[in-house]
Amino acid sequence: KTIFDIFAQSKVFLSLTLEGGRDFVLIEALACGLPVVAYDQDFLREEIVKSGVLKTPSGDKVKVAQIVVGLLQNEKKRTQLAHQAALEAQKFDWEKTYQQLTKSLFKLTNPNSSPF
Secondary structure, three states, rough: HHHHHHHHHHEEEEEEEOOOOOOOHHHHHHOOOOOOEOOOHHHHHHHHOOOOOOEEEOOOOOHHHHHHHHHHHHHHHHHHHHHHHHHOOOOOOHHHHHHHHHHHHHHHHHOOOOOO
């Protein structure tokens, strides 16, 4: 099975990372039309992820559980978020994301040089 096979069988995606950084799997889940429940991380605020993601305070497992149960019990809301998730993922340009990541990695490994 691939990750996309698993996504196809899923109803909700959880992104419960406590570390910063861009979460590419979250974006892949959005692209597959999965509503996402995630800890509120900097990249979610910076990356203009506006819909399809329900954010909770970092580490609040009780709130995560409440949201997930609510989504599993409310098919209409889950379907609405899934639609929003798929539309949200269309905003991401994979080539641009790759270029930004490459430049960021270059800056980290060559702090005194100009990227490209």
